[in-house]
Amino acid sequence: MNKGLIAGLLLAGTVVLSGCQTEADVASHNLSKAADEFQVLRRVVFYNGINGEYLLTIEGYCSLGNNDKTERLTVTCRHSGTYKKHFLGLSDNVTFFVEQLEGKNVSKDHYKVIFKPSLIIPDIDLK
Numbered sequence: 001m002n003k004g005l006i007a008g009l010l011l012a013g014t015v016v017l018s019g020c021q022t023e024a025d026v027a028s029h030n031l032s033k034a035a036d037e038f039q040v041l042r043r044v045v046f047y048n049g050i051n052g053e054y055l056l057t058i059e060g061y062c063s064l065g066n067n068d069k070t071e072r073l074t075v076t077c078r079h080s081g082t083y084k085k086h087f088l089g090l091s092d093n094v095t096f097f098v099e100q101l102e103g104k105n106v107s108k109d110h111y112k113v114i115f116k117p118s119l120i121i122p123d124i125d126l127k
Contacts, residue, residue: 030106036063038078041101050093058086064098 021029034040038061046055058075065074073096075086090096 027106031100031104034104034106036066038063040104043099043101044075044096045099046088046094046096048094055094056088059101 031040035042040061042060042062044058044062044064046057047053048055058077060077060079062075062077065072065076068074071090073088073090075088077084077086088096
């Protein structure tokens with residue numbers, strides 16, 4: 001009985017709290033999830049603010065590092081079934097911007113949840 005009551009209260013709390021998000025917040029969250037799944041075509045440009053020159057441009061289905069240290073950025077891109085990871089340093093005169101190159105249909109009403117069993121089961125290499 002107590003387990004059912006607790007589960008019901010948790011479910012009700014989740015529904016109430018999820019209603020506090022704006023449509024823009026939910027759509028933004030879902031776009032970020034889609035980009036992290038390499039479903040969003042992006043252009044990442046690194047720009048030198050002193051001389052006004054582009055230093056580097058990366059285009060493709062790319063995900064930005066979410067847990068990067070200050071003044072560092074990682075960009076991981078999928079290309080023809082393989083992945084490339086770029087490590088970039090930022091400074092006081094170098095900045096970057098990311099442009100989404102095409103529209104992506106995502107829900108503005110419901111969060112996108114991605115469950116991948118392959119991430120839970122470890123990949124073990126035997127030598």
